[in-house]
Amino acid sequence: MNPKKKKILKIAAILIVIGLLAGGGTILYLFNMPHRNVQNTSTDFKLSNSQLVSEYLQNEAAANEKYLAEDGDSKVLEIIGTVKKINDDFKGQKVILLQNKADEAGVRCSFTKESSNHLSSIQIGDMLTIKGVIRSGVSYDPDLELYENAILEKCDLIK
Amino acid sequence: MKKNSIIFSTLALMFIFSTAALEAEKLVSTKTHFKFYSHTAVEDIEANNYAALGTIDPESGAVIFSVPMQGFEFEKALMQKHFNSGNFLNTKKFPKAKLKGQITNLDEIDFKTDGTYPAMVEGDLNIKGVSQQIKEKGTISVKGNQVTVDSKFNITLADYKITFVKGKPSTNVAKTVEVTVKAEF
Numbered sequence: 001m002n003p004k005k006k007k008i009l010k011i012a013a014i015l016i017v018i019g020l021l022a023g024g025g026t027i028l029y030l031f032n033m034p035h036r037n038v039q040n041t042s043t044d045f046k047l048s049n050s051q052l053v054s055e056y057l058q059n060e061a062a063a064n065e066k067y068l069a070e071d072g073d074s075k076v077l078e079i080i081g082t083v084k085k086i087n088d089d090f091k092g093q094k095v096i097l098l099q100n101k102a103d104e105a106g107v108r109c110s111f112t113k114e115s116s117n118h119l120s121s122i123q124i125g126d127m128l129t130i131k132g133v134i135r136s137g138v139s140y141d142p143d144l145e146l147y148e149n150a151i152l153e154k155c156d157l158i159k
Numbered sequence: 160m161k162k163n164s165i166i167f168s169t170l171a172l173m174f175i176f177s178t179a180a181l182e183a184e185k186l187v188s189t190k191t192h193f194k195f196y197s198h199t200a201v202e203d204i205e206a207n208n209y210a211a212l213g214t215i216d217p218e219s220g221a222v223i224f225s226v227p228m229q230g231f232e233f234e235k236a237l238m239q240k241h242f243n244s245g246n247f248l249n250t251k252k253f254p255k256a257k258l259k260g261q262i263t264n265l266d267e268i269d270f271k272t273d274g275t276y277p278a279m280v281e282g283d284l285n286i287k288g289v290s291q292q293i294k295e296k297g298t299i300s301v302k303g304n305q306v307t308v309d310s311k312f313n314i315t316l317a318d319y320k321i322t323f324v325k326g327k328p329s330t331n332v333a334k335t336v337e338v339t340v341k342a343e344f
Contacts, residue, residue: 035236068229068254087189090341108210136255144225
């Protein structure tokens with residue numbers, strides 16, 4: 001084999017190995033890709049609970065278009081509002097409802113098991129800023145005969 | 160004197176009607192758990208959602224659940240992205256699934272007496288904008304002022320136009336998925 005051919009073969013072999021490694025690595029990465037860390041993601045919108053509620057009640061489709069992402073990694077919001085309720089969910093996470101007295105609905109914020117620990121001194125009536133990812137918006141459901149709250153998850157307090 | 164007794168009986172009637180109205184009120188649950196479970200020879204996949212809203216009307220037997228679809232969490236981020244994407248559940252276009260049912264054996268359930276009652280529910284389940292009739296069994300437990308609902312049933316994904324024709328999802332996701340529901344009212 002002449003040296004030129006040998007060199008081409010060698011380069012080709014190296015390229016194939018690099019390609020395989022990169023391809024394999026990408027597949028492995030995609031498969032084991034970690035969940036987005038919502039608290040380390042920069043905030044997309046900062047607004048009050050009332051602003052979010054009225055935006056949804058005025059035009060639900062437009063609000064969904066603005067806030068929801070097709071892959072489920074929807075917008076990260078910072079919501080300023082007054083605590084109306086404090087509950088636990090079945091996962092053992094704290095859930096805080098931010099809602100003003102005059103509003104039909106509020107923003108339901110589920111904390112994580114870890115961030116729930118930051119809420120020990122929080123009381124009904126407190127004014128808070130909560131950061132989380134939006135899962136769904138506000139709407140009136142004629143079957144439930146209720147206004148559904150906007151839902152934020154992976155929440156934590158913003159100091 | 161007569162005037163007083165009229166006032167008194169009016170007040171008494173108002174009190175009776177107001178308590179009756181209270182009793183007829185719907186039960187509302189914000190503490191819920193919806194689980195999808197898919198089993199295949201290749202792998203088992205689970206997704207959990209704790210953010211649904213439900214109501215039961217003890218008078219009429221109407222049962223309603225609204226489930227925010229982006230609230231389903233998978234162990235693997237990629238699966239969650241697939242689940243939400245336009246090809247699969249299209250959660251941006253259809254952010255909520257809805258169960259609209261009717262308890263068919265309401266006379267066998269006493270919401271005022273402690274106990275565990277089997278419940279039959281018939282109605283419509285709407286996922287991804289597609290409605291299908293369902294007829295499932297569940298349990299209603301009453302303990303003091305607390306009512307708990309449990310149910311487990313299967314749904315066939317193709318019925319809701321959720322289909323995987325190629326790639327990993329077509330081999331790793333079961334055609335029929337088990338749904339577990341728990342709600343505290």
